Amino acid sequence: xxxxxxxxxxxxxxxxxxxxxxxxxxxxxxxxxxxxxxxxxxxxxxxxxxxxxxxxxxxxxxxxxxxxxxxxxxxxxxxxxxxxxxxxxxxxxxxxxxxxxxxxxxxxxxxx
Amino acid sequence: xxxxxxxxxxxxxxxxxxxxxxxxxxxxxxxxxxxxxxxxxxxxxxxxxxxxxxxxxxxxxxxxxxxxxxxxxxxxxxxxxxxxxxxxxxxxxxxxxxxxxxxxxxxxxxxxx
Numbered sequence: 001x002x003x004x005x006x007x008x009x010x011x012x013x014x015x016x017x018x019x020x021x022x023x024x025x026x027x028x029x030x031x032x033x034x035x036x037x038x039x040x041x042x043x044x045x046x047x048x049x050x051x052x053x054x055x056x057x058x059x060x061x062x063x064x065x066x067x068x069x070x071x072x073x074x075x076x077x078x079x080x081x082x083x084x085x086x087x088x089x090x091x092x093x094x095x096x097x098x099x100x101x102x103x104x105x106x107x108x109x110x111x112x
Numbered sequence: 113x114x115x116x117x118x119x120x121x122x123x124x125x126x127x128x129x130x131x132x133x134x135x136x137x138x139x140x141x142x143x144x145x146x147x148x149x150x151x152x153x154x155x156x157x158x159x160x161x162x163x164x165x166x167x168x169x170x171x172x173x174x175x176x177x178x179x180x181x182x183x184x185x186x187x188x189x190x191x192x193x194x195x196x197x198x199x200x201x202x203x204x205x206x207x208x209x210x211x212x213x214x215x216x217x218x219x220x221x222x223x224x225x
Contacts (some may be wrong), residue, residue: 028120032127039134046137046146054143054200061192062137062150068181069130069158072165073123075174084177088184095188099195106199 029077036070057101064094115167122164129157142208143200151193159185 020034043066046059068087075083103109133153140146162178162185169175201216 032123035127035131039131042134042138052143052200052205054196054203054205055146057196058143058147058150059137061189061196062133062154065154065158065185065189066130066134068185069126069161072162072178072181076165076168081174081177084174084181087181088177091181091184091188095184095192098192102192102195102199105196106202 027077029073033070033073033077036066036073040066040070053105057098057105060101061094061098064090064098115170119164119166119168122160122167126157126159126161126164129153129160133157141210143205144197144207147193147197147200151189155185155189 016038020031020038024031024034040063043059043063047056047063050056050059068091071083071087071090075081075087130153133150136149136153137146140149159182162181166175166178166182169178207214
């Protein structure tokens with residue numbers, strides 16, 4: 001059972017890497033953006049199936065930081081500066097929402 | 113040309129750290145180890161990626177926004193991780209069965225909370 005799970009994970013990751021880097025023909029930045037998008041997909045798995053509420057909060061926090069990197073790559077690809085503005089705003093809002101979720105999880109009031 | 117190459121090296125390194133952190137988030141057994149792997153790897157990875165963007169774009173408004181993003185991430189991410197782990201421990205989420213010591217629990221029992 002354990003070996004089967006390892007083999008399944010290795011097959012999925014190897015297949016995604018092969019399809020992304022050898023089959024797909026495109027610019028290099030698009031391939032890197034694809035890797036970041038797959039990472040976001042795995043984090044969404046933890047958001048949906050996380051066994052405890054703290055897992056979901058951790059995954060949402062991590063998703064915010066991943067999206068900052070993704071927006072930086074978008075800014076490089078389209079050569080536009082305003083994606084970084086969105087990334088800065090996203091960083092601040094993700095921080096505030098993580099703190100609020102942590103307070104709610106601990107059982108304290110928001111004005112405490 | 114050399115600036116583009118060094119920036120792409122930093123961006124590759126950042127993407128690799130992001131991916132390894134996400135693997136840790138999927139694979140490790142409980143909340144605290146997941147938090148540790150994911151927060152450290154992804155903070156360092158995204159900061160490296162933004163530093164690569166800064167090297168590629170130089171001293172323009174684009175590059176300085178990337179530097180400001182690094183400062184924001186380094187200020188906010190450890191704070192959020194600390195608050196989440198403290199809240200998880202206080203709300204009674206157990207550690208994994210493989211873990212051997214829980215010093216925060218012992219400290220709280222010593223203080224009589």
